[in-house]
Each structure stands twice: as structure tokens, then as C-alpha cells.
Amino acid sequence: MMTKILIRKNLRDLRSDFSEFFSIFALSLLSLLVFSGLMSVSNGMKYEFNDWAQKSSLADEWISVRNSDGATNLLKQSSVKQLQKQYVFNTYIGTNAEKKMIQTVVVNNNSVSKPYVVPGSDFSATKKGVWIDSNFASKNNYKVGHKIKLSLSGSEREYKVKGLIESPNFIGYTGPTNDIIANHSKYGYILTNSQTMPAFKNKTNQILVTGKNGFSTSALKKSIESSLGSSVISISNRSEYGNVSKYVDKSNSLEKLSIMFCLILFSLVVLITETTMSRLVNNQRSIIGLFRALGLSKLSIVAHYGMYGLVTTLCGGIIGLLLGPMTIARLILNKQKPLYNMPFWKIRTSNLGWDVLIFLTLVGVMTAVFSVAKILNNTPASILQPRAVKGTPKNLFEIFPNFWARLKWDSKWVMRDKSRTKSKELIGIIGVVGSLELLITSFGIQQSLNQTNSNTFGEVFQYSNEIKVNTDASPAKLNKVMSRLDGDHQRIEQISTNIRTSRAQMLTTGTIVSPGLYVKLPLVTGGLATLNSKNGVYVSNLIANKLGIQKGSNVEVNSTVMSKKEILPVLGVVKVSTPQGIYLSSKTWKNIGEAFTVTSIFTSQNINGKMKNSAAINQVNTLSGNRQDANKVLGSFQSVIVLLIIFSLFLGWFILYNLGMLNFSERYREYATMRVLGFRLNEVRSVIVKDNLFTWLMGTIIGVPVGMLFLQVYVGIADTNTNEFFVHISLVRIVIAVAIILINVLITSLVVARQVKRIEMASALKSVD
Template sequence: MKSGKILRRLAAREMKKNRLQFASMIAITMLAVTLFCGFISNTKTLERAVNKYFTSTNLCDLCVQMGKITDTEKEYFSSLDAVAEYRAYAEGTLDGKSAKLYVGDTSVSRPEVVQGVSGVTIDQRTAELNNISVGSDVTLGVTLPLGSRYYDVEMEAKVTGLMNFPETTVSASSVAVYISEAKFEEMAKEKYPYINIDVSYFYNQVVIKTSEADALKTEINERFEGDGNLIFIYDRESMEAPLLLDGEISQSRKMLYVFPVIFLLVSVFVILTTVNRLILDERTEIGTLKALGFSRGEILRHYAGFGGILCLVGGAVGAVVGPFIVPNVMKVKYQLVYNLSIPVIPAFDVLGTVFAVGTVALLAAVISVLVCRNVVKESPASCMRPAVPKDNLFLRLGKRRDVKEKAPERVKEKGRVSFKGRKDGALSFKMAVRNIAIKPVRALMTVIGITGCVALLMCAFGIGDTVNNSLETEFYKQFTYDISTPYNTSGFTKKMDAMKASGEIEAFETYKIHYMTAIGAEANKDVKVYNFSENMTMTTIDTSGGRVVMSRSVAEFLGLKEGGTFTLNSGAQSFELTLSEIVDTAITKGVFLHTDLFGDIYGTSSAWIRADNITDELIDKINEAGGTAQATSVKDMWGYVEDKVSSINAMKYTLMIFAVLLSVVVLYNLSLLNINERTRDIATLKVLGFKRGKIALSLLFEIMLLTLAGTVCGLILGYPLTYLVLSINKVEIMSFLYYLKPVSYVYSALLALLTSFAINYIFGRSLDKINMIESLKSVE
């Protein structure tokens, strides 16, 4: 009991004496566990939100698009061992803007009404952007087949509700309108009172709920093969919303093995350095405890408890703070890109939290035991003396130089001792090198810590540089158009010629896009096929002479290399081709070939347009000429892509903040330990007449040398870490063209060096507080 009471008092005294070092240990542990538990919570929170949303809306497993669903098709789908429901789908307009119109009363893939009631419901993000609310009057445009002809119909409607639609959860594609069958028939009756319109006449989609999606998809393809009525069939793996959301969950889970691991490793190095220094400072106390009869086990448990308990405290704080910080940072991105409700209170993963906190605390305790064990082995008398620095190469070289150098002349100036011919800067530098040589392990730990910080900074800058480089390469180097648009009118090219003659545009080029299945060596993939003519000047991709070019992301997915063969299948026709070249493209991905290979087969007619002055009026005029509302400027496409990859930018700024915090903790801890262990040296220098500035210079040299070494290593590791992080965080909309600007190297180095300098400046001002008499007292 008495021994426990003594150890507790000793612990309290050591806590008070070394409170700043202990605070740094708590801080570094908190940062590591904050990230780890934060990403665990973010993954779990997002996964729960996605599963809850798709379950409540009963998202379909298969969606079958047909030209028309007749009684024959209904009879077939009704015979399946699955839930099959019908609805009408058409590309239309909402107040003149392109929209997806759905008509049905299905329980599968049903809209989630968030305000109002069903009837005429509009995606809530679209409503917000267009100032539409429940009760607003809107105009819906759609092309309807009536009899043997098609009619462009406009119907007035009153919005009855706002919704989220599971198949258009992604905000960029969420211009969706869902109309109940009764409401549609009512609207149509008002428009055409003399025609009895039945919604079932317009059915062209089947939404299916099944547990055997792959087998049923194959069966449906075989059943309707060759009859021309089946347009396409896709499952969840090819639906945009589930695909992207599953990708977000996977990316968040993979992030657990990147940043938290880096911070954990750096924290282990900091803990090792700190515990090592503290235990060596406690040699006298350890010797006293041994002399008083305390057992080796009691002493080891006492000092192991410091590391374990401190890291347990830091880990506990991080485990509580992390799930509130990281998920809420990522929540901003998720709600920007997706129409998805994320819980305000994040999910906590008990097992993950216990694992993270327990691992860090256990590591700290083990490190403390390993360091303390060497001291405990010594005799009490030996422990009560200061440790003698081990001889090493640096010290031997230093001694030889000192012997050869002429001793400075000792003189007295204005009541103080001085040395004639002394070079203070050189002496400060030699003292810094000497201190590094005496503590090589601690110096190495510091270099590793700074390396991790600078590598994280480089990664943060590299993320932004890579995204910008990908967009700049796409829109300003590989493709030099200003506006892209599809068109479906026969007089489009004549109107473009007229606009070119009037000076409204500079030039335009037309091409076709085909949606086909590419069959490669390792996989199949639905791809866009760009059918170029001979004289394409707005792209650097060369398809002349029958060349077949493929974007790298598609080629890697299919397992193809240059010279390999693959097949393009359109359902009715197949083309076996040889891959001529693989190119790195960011946004425009697919297969690029010459029109001679395909001829004038059916495809989406599109155009690239170059113009000096791009205005809304010009876009409207191009839309009118093309008969669509889909003309898009490069500026709008850039903004759209940036919105899609906003999580990447959020990660960039989060990384910067945590990297700077980590560098501050590492450098603060080192500087504090440096001053505490060199109080005798500093006091000696003050007695000899050295001013505060000269003493601080030696401390500055030491930290700056270590920071410089760590900065160089971090700059080297910056690109590989950027590549690793972005390769884990791939997004469907963009293929990353990895790049780091030279100025990013400069910024990262300056941030590290300036942080180091600022911390040393703060500590340099505290040198006057060192008591020379107490510091120079003998240990005995």
C-alpha cells in the first residue's frame, strides 16, 4: 500500500513537471485516432444512409427499356418469378429545360416524397434551383405517340410535391418529374378532351425486383434478342446512383489505410521520442526507487502506465471527436453531389473505436516498457548518475577537428568574459551538429515525423494540382472546343454555317456518338464510341488511316494493350478491331475511330463549336438550331465536374489542416524536449557570456537541419503518396492525370520551414526563464 502511495505521488509530480510533453503526446494520439475513428464513422454513416434510402424507395434490381410494351411482353414479364411493374418514360422538358418524365404508380423504384403529396412531383434539388415550390404552375413538354404519328405536346400542371428519385439520386442528373397515372390522364384529358387516353398505352419501361438479377438479365436478353423491341436493360451495377454511392462507400473505407496509418506511424515515433527522453530524465528517480526496494516489475508498470494512460486519454478524445469532424466535413460534399439525407448524429463503430484506442495505448505502453527496461537493468548507483552519451562517428570526427583548431583567446570586456576570435555562428552550428550526433535515434524520429507532415502537404497540393491538370488537359489541350451539343435536326449544319458567316461562332465540327459494348480480353464494358470524320481539328486524337484509339481507363478495364484486338457490339452488328493507341483522357472516355470503319450507321449526332463570346443567348440559339436543350459550354462542364469531385477538394483542405497540426505537434514536442534536456548546456553558455540570441541560434540550427532533412524526404514521397491516395479515390466521372506543380514543392517546403522557425522563435524567447544556479547543480 505504501509503495503504491509513493508511486502515485511520484506520478502526480511527474505529470506536473512534464505537463507540456504529456500534452503533446495526448495531442498527437488524438489526431491519429480522430482520423481513424472519423473515417470509420463516415463509412458506416454513409452506408446506413444509402441502404436506408434505397430500401425505403425499393430501388429496382433491373430496368428494361423497350420500344413499346404490349400484351405479349406483359404476359412474359408476369410469368417471371419476380416483381415486375410498368411505367412510361420519356425525355421531355420542364419549363423549357430538359427533364426526365416518368408516369406510373409503381411500388418498385418509387419516389420519396419529402414535401407535399404524390401527383406531379419534382426533384427537390431542381425545384430549389428553379424557384419551384408545392403549388407552382409549370409547363411539361413531351413527345407522345398518338395513333401512327408523334405529337409534341405541352401540358400545364400544378406541382403537388417535391421528391427524391432513387434512379437520379446524383444531383447533376436529378432533373426528374414523376407523375401518377391518374394525374397524367387528368392532364391529358384537359389537353385532348375528345381522346380517351390510357397510360398503359405509353408503357415502355419495366422495373423489376428480384434476387437473381444476373440470371434474369441474361434470360431477358435471350428472350427478346433480334426482335428490335428491346432497347436496353441495366442492373444496379450499371445505374449511376448506386454505382457512384457504392464507390463513395468503398473510397471512404479505403481511406482508413492511408491517412490514419500515416498519422499513427508519426504518433508512434513522437511517443517513442518523448517517452525515451522522459525516462532518461527520470534515471535518478528510478535509481532511488531501486535503492528503496521497489521491484523491477513495479517500476516498469509505473512508467509503462504513463505512455498507456496518456495515449488512452488522447485516443478517447479522438474517438469522440473524430466521428463528429470527418463525417460532417464529408457530409457537405455528399449533400452537394447527391440528393441524400445524411444523419446529423453520425454512427459510432464500437469495435473500430476500441481497436484504434487500444492499439495506440498498447503501443505506447510497450514502448515505455522497452525504453525503461534498459535503465532498470542498471544498478541503483549507476541509475543515479547521468547517462554517458555513446561514442559514434560524428563525435569522433568532431573531437578530431576540435584538437586541430586553435583555442580562442579568453579576454574580459565590460565586466563579462568573452573570447577573442570566436565565430559565434560556427560554434552554434557545431553545437547543433553535436546534439544531433548525441541523440541520433531522436533525430531520426524527428526527420521521419517531418517527412510524414511534408508528404501529407505535398499530397494535399497534389490533389488540387491533379484535378486542375486533368481538366486543363481535357478542355484546353486534347479538346479545344468551347461548346459541345447534340443535335437532331437536319438543318443544323446550315444554321451553323450561317452563324459562322455572321461571326457568332468561329468554327464547328460534327461527329457521332454510339453506345456499344466493348468485349476485351478480361472484361466487357458499355462504352461511348466517338465516330470522327477526316478533318477533325478540335482534338489531338488522331483517327486518320483507320486508327483505333482508346482511353486508358477503358483499356485497363478491358485488359487491353496497344496492338490487342477487341470487339464492339451494338446488338445488331459486331466489329472486330485492333487497338492502335491508348491515350490519357480525363473526361471524354471511350473508343475513338474513323467514320470509314462504321460508315453512316445510327448514332447520336453531336457537334463541337468554337466561339469567342459565349453568352446565354448564344447557347439558346445553338439549342434552337439543334432541336435540343443540351448545349453546354466548357465553363459549365468544368463546374459540373468540380462539383462531382468536390469530395476530393474537401480531402485536400482537410489534409492541409491536419498536416500543419501534425508538424506543429512534432516540432513543438522536439523543441520542448531539446530545451529541457539542455538546460545545463544553456546555463553554462549564459555563464560564459553568450547572449540569448546566440544560444537560440544553436537550437534553431538543430531543428532547422532536421526539418530540412525531413522536408527533402517528404518532397520525394509527395508524388507517390498523391498517386496512392487518388488511385484509391477514383471517381467514375474523371480519370486522374497525376501532376504536381513545381510551386507546390516550394509551398510545402516553405510551410514546413516557416512552421519550424516560428516554433523555435517562440521557444527562443523563453531561454531567459532558465535558472542558471539550479540548472548547474550536480545531479548527486
């Protein structure tokens, strides 16, 4: 009988205090919704990648070499399981007006990084024909059985398409010159064999290696270096090889974003749950005393109040866990698909979400249990007595009598009350800090990513048009193109470059720049880099930090296009987003004995149709077009940012509302006393508003710098081996974030003030003595 009464009371309380219980329910739902959504995307991307890597025998190391001398000895190493020699080069499909650049891979066997065949026959190292990138084929309407013409060494040759493939070596492929975003209509790759292209049978410039189980990456690299010796140009593992690392970096970034965001979110949910449950239990102190006086056991009372935390957090969390993979996960996963050449995309839930649900549920239950257990430690008679009012210690401001004397009575009341309830005030400040931190981060990361791209394509690079050069074209044809630009050009050569220091090495991009106006590299110390007159290199900030490089250091530079490796001094560190790597002048490049082969030309001249049809030009891109492509890459982050803003607004409201109602429940006797003594409602409202404004002010003073620090960390998560983003947030956005919290403070103050009007004076001041 008593159990039924308690259940009916549970339902009645849930209805009467619906807004408070709903806040816990909603925040549990929203936090698990975001967490499970982001984690299921990251988990799915990682699972599908690892599964495909295992099935395809994806390489553990990609070795760029000058020749394959020592490959036989490498296979004898105890750490090496398999190796595959191949020759990689660029070729073209189509006429001059519609040239499309293709990266061609010629193999003698295919035991490592085996491709997934979409339609067509399985890849064979002995059957004549070519296997084409399925995304490129789709955009250009190539089918299995079609014949395509490839430009090889100045002549065209026809090959039959045997299949359409997706290769694990090209998951993050964005073109031979490592463009910002994949353009499948203009770039692709082809896999073939030495039977089809016998001219490349004995040529090798890349070796793929898989290691045996139990051997570390460092051990595998040592085996490679000892076997191949000076023929090695670079060694890259899965987290370093650009065509693969881009995908790995993105899945890791989504995981870090979800964990960092949700750590704050969960902390604030715990805070709200604790304050709400404490207030609800303390409001029913007299009822708890009555239950004990009637002989109800402590266990029954504890279980009764524990149900509040159990029902709200568990129901909200389960709904969030179920909806996250179906809503947010699908939205974000669809943003990833166009960016990668990945045949398998699935959403896979993470068990970590259920662990978080259990944690939040325990928090909800235990806060209610601890609150009621604290009350039950007293006798029924003591519980039925009103809570004793604590003495008010002197606050900090009373130390200065002149200042204290000038304060109005309501300000003094607020200061004294806060010195009496320091722990509650600390909770309020933490709530404001957390909400402001999320708002500043959400506003800041959006501006940081967009502003970084705008600075890159507008300040670092200031051209109007970028001409992608056909490196197979004759010098005469290239000179003819440049003559039409009337001297308004700056020539660029971009190459894959390995940078080595005494501590580490990294495969990245080398950018060789001729004299001109369109490349301006800002130094991290201020000012601009001067390339033309100095023999040395500048290193991008991200690479410098990863390899421990400083101005004055020496770095070893090596590349497949170089005749030998060189040790060059570092002239400075430059603050550029992309491309990451080293920058040096064409003069320095020629001084070390290397040929300057132009891959791009920057100009402000208009490029007409006749010029575009030149055999020396592969493609013409505009600066604004490159900026738009860069912004497309940020699409998945923008989705997370929108979620961040929405949840920040929800959190700000719920936190301040719950804290306001907690203040009211603890002070309603004081408010009633003030009303009986003749204070007008406006005067009581002034006390409430000033109380909340003080909490907002303290939270803002702490929250703004903390938010900036968190923004710095959050922006860093978006960095990859090829891009670095820099923090940008305007004062206007910070002011808007602060103003949003202020508006929430004022609204919640008015909501609480309305409760004062509903106080029944007689019952509020009645003693149970």
C-alpha cells in the same frame, strides 16, 4: 499514503512538462477528430444507401436491351429473384425559351427500384398520372396536383402530377447527357406507367433485375446473357451503373481518404508518443532510482508512469471521437447533399474509431511502461548512476580524410553524434519524411484536381460555347442554327456505349466527333489523336486500364442507338479526364452504317437570345461555366485537403519539437560541458542547428520522392468511372512544403537552444559517485 504522493507527482509533472504532454494530447485529439469525422460520413452514406436499397428493392443489375425477348426465361433462372421491364426516353417540358429535358421512365409494374414519395400518393402502375423528381419540382415550382405539358413525338400532352419522388435509380443523375454536376432547374426525371402513356406499353429498352441471396454478380450476369442472348446491349451492376455508382464511389473514396491519411497520421502520432514518453521517463531516471531505494514496488512505479500515456492519449482521443462527427462530418456531409438525389442523410459513427482509440491509448501506456521497465531492470544504485556515454564509432565521412579535415569542429561533432545515435536519427528522419509527405500530398492534390479540370476545359475542349441540341428537332431547324454559326462549329454525339473485351465489359460514354478545332485529345504516349482519317476508336486511359486495353487491341462496341454491335480496332489511348469511354470520328461512325445524330455543338461564336429560343437548342453552356461546375464537384475533397494542410503543419511542428527536446535531454551534460569549457552560446546553438538541419536534409531527400508517390495514390482515390484525375504539382509548391519543414526546424532549434541558457552547470555535471 504513497499512492497520494504519486498522484500529486503525476499532476505536478503534467504541469511542469505541459507542452510535451499537450503535444500528445493534441495530436491524439486531432487524429481521431479527422478519422472519426471522415469515417462517420462514409459510414452514414453507406448505411443509408444500403437501407434504402433494401427497402426499395434496388436493382442489382441494369440491362440495356433492344427488345425484351427472353425476359420470361430470365425470370425462371435460379439466380433471379425479380425483374422489371421499362422503357426509358427523353422528353421536354416548357417552351422553346425555357426547355427542360426530362428522362421519362414508363413501367408496367414497379416491383424493383421503388421510389420514395416525398409528398403525394404512392406510385401506381395502374393509376394515370406522373411522378416527378422532387429536386426538379422544387427548382421549377411544380406541386402535387399541378398539370404539366410534355413534348412527345412533336406534340404536347398534359399530365397530372400525382407525387414528388426520389428514385434509387437516379441517385447520381446529372442529366441525360451525363453532365458534370446535377442542374436540377434544367434536368429531372419522371416515373409513369403504360396506362398514362399507352403508346409505350409494349416497348422495352431496359430491364431491372434483383438476384436471390447467395448468388454472385458473375452468376447473375451469366444467367442474364444466356436468357436474353443477342438482345443484350449492356449489363451494369451497382458499381457500374453511372446513376448509382457515382454515389457508391464517393462514399468509398471518403473511406479510402480517411484510412490513407490517418494511417500516416497515426504512425506519426505513435512516433511522437514514443519519443516524448521515452524522454520524460529517462529524464526522471534518478527519481525512479530513488523510488526503488525507498522500497517502492516496481508495479507502483510502472503504474505511475503509465498514467502519463493513459491520460494524454485517452482524453485527447475521446474528445476527438466525440467532436469529429459533430464538426468535420457535418461540414463534409453538407458538401455531398447538393451532388446527389438522396432522400436520407445521416452521420453514423464507426466502431473502428474506438478500435483506433484503444490502439493509440495502448501505445501511449506501453511506451511509458517499456521505458521505465528498462530502467527498473537495474539495481537502485545503478539507476542513480549517470548513464554511460557510448563510444563514438567512425562515421561514413571519416573514411575520406581530406574531406573530413576540411569540416569545422561543429560539423564533426554533429556527424559523430549521429553515428552514435543511429536509431534516434532514424526516428527524426522518419518524422521529417512523414510531415513532408503530408504537405506535398495536401498541396499536390489541390493543384491536381483543379489543374485536371482546367486542362479538360481549356486544352482538351477549347470551345467558348456548348450548344445542347434537341434531338427531336427537325434537320431543317438544326441546319438553320449551324448556318448562323458561319461554319465555326464542331458537332458531337454522345451516347451510352457498352465496351467489351475478351476479359470484361463496361458501360461508359461514346463520343463521336465531327471534323473541327475544339476537341484535342492528348495521347498517353505524347502528341494528339487524329480522328478524321482513321477507322477505329480511341479509349480513355482509365477505361483502358480497367479493361486491359492497349493500342492495337480490338473492342466490341454496342449501344441502343446502334443497329448492331461492332468490333473496332483501338487506335490509341487518350489522356482525358471526362467523359470516360471511347472517342471516334463521325466518318468512322458513318462507315459502320450508323446515323450521326448531333447532341452538342461546340463553337466560339456568341449565342444570342434569338438563337437560344430555337426549337433545335435545349441549352447553351459556356466553357468557363462547365469548368466551374466541375470544380464544384471537388468541394468535398477541398474540405479534406484543407484539413490535410492544417494537420501537416501541426505534425511538422510537434514532431520536430519533440525530437529537439529529446536531443536536449540526452545531451544536456554535453552542452553543459561545452559551456564550462568556454564555448559561447552561439557556438552551442550552431551545433544544435546543424544537427537538426542534417536531419531535415536527409528527410527531405527521402521525403520528396515518397511524397510524390503518395500523391499519385491519393489522386487516384478521387477517380470514378466517369472521371480520372492526373497528378500536377509545381516546383514552387514542393519548395514551399520543404521550406515549411525547414522553418519548423529552425524554430525548434532556437527553442532548444534557449534551454541551454537555463542549464545549471553544477547540477548538470555533478556526479552521484
